[in-house]
Amino acid sequence: MDAVIPAGGTIDAAYEAAIGSPHRALAPIGTSKTPVVQVVVDALRASGAVRQIIAVADPALQRTIQGVDRWVDATDSGPKNIIAGLSLVQTPRALVCTSDLPLIQSASIAAFAARIPEDADIALGLVDANEFNAAYPDAPPSTFVSLRGMAPITVAGLFAVRPNILIDNSDLLQTAFESRKSQWRSAQLLGPQLTWQFLARRLSLTAVVQRAETILKCHAAVLEKCAPDLAFDIDAVEDYQYATTRK
Structure with missing residues (x-):
């Protein structure tokens, strides 16, 4: 698969x-002071699952x-950065990987890619909260979602998609992106019935997948028990400071 790395975004002064x-x-x-996006590029390349790497970034990164x-x-x-990268993909399906995964391992990428069903138009990875916290016991607190019959989970920073699925649904991608930091706003994307189930702690993974398939008109797959390193990002400075103690 081709891989897309959206590497835009801004940070605060601290x-x-x-x-x-x-x-x-x-x-x-780490001690090598390797830029985190370089860590991601190198892991994707070493995974053996990637044909071409497309990165969407400021010229300062492109020179480095x-x-x-x-x-x-x-x-x-x-969202526009993701769409711009996907528009250049030359394989039927692409990996999309965030640029701020400092602990990502090539073996974790390879394992994710190997589990993608042939008929999946989009495949998301889930990381178990217990496994995440066991791997990073002293990390800053992370947000996890509780679904019926499952341990709390978080979503991996790596997913696979047939490019047209997101290109044809760019408005929905924009809305989902704006809601990504709020469980409540994310739940509202699923519609009133599933939002109520979420509030009542009765929402199941199956119901979420079925609703996503209806909205996107595609076949979705969810890969449970993905490696914790696929979900540890450095969204905040506290996360970055912790990551420097692990490399």
Whole structure:
């Protein structure tokens, strides 16, 4: 598969001071001070699951990062950056990977790619909260979602999609992106019936998948028990500071 890395976005002043750059994707990781997006590029390349890497980023990153096959200038819109990258994909399905996964492992990417069903138009990875917290016991608190009959979960920062699924639903992608930090707003995307189930703690994973398939007119797959490193991002400066102790 081709892989798309949307690497735009801004950070606050405290975060910028901590990493010495206005670009989160350039946050230096480990004793080698490798930019986090370089860590992601290298892991994707080493996974054996990727044909071409397309990155959407500011020119400052384009001058610094090695191993990217095609660059696209980023805008200030995350969804537009994803669509811009997907529009250049030349394989039937693509991986989309966030640029701020400092602990990502190539084996985790390979395992995710190997589990994608042949008929899936979109495949999302879920990480178990217990496994995440066991892997990163002293990390800043993360937000997990509780669904009926399941341990709390979070979504991986890596997913697979047939490009047209998101290109044809760019407005929905924009709405989902704007709601991603709020469980309540995310639940509202599912409609009133499932929102009520969410509030009543009766919402099931099956119901969420079925609703997503109806909205997107596609076949969706959910890969449970993905590796924790696929979900540890450095969205906040506290996450970054913790990551520097792990590399």
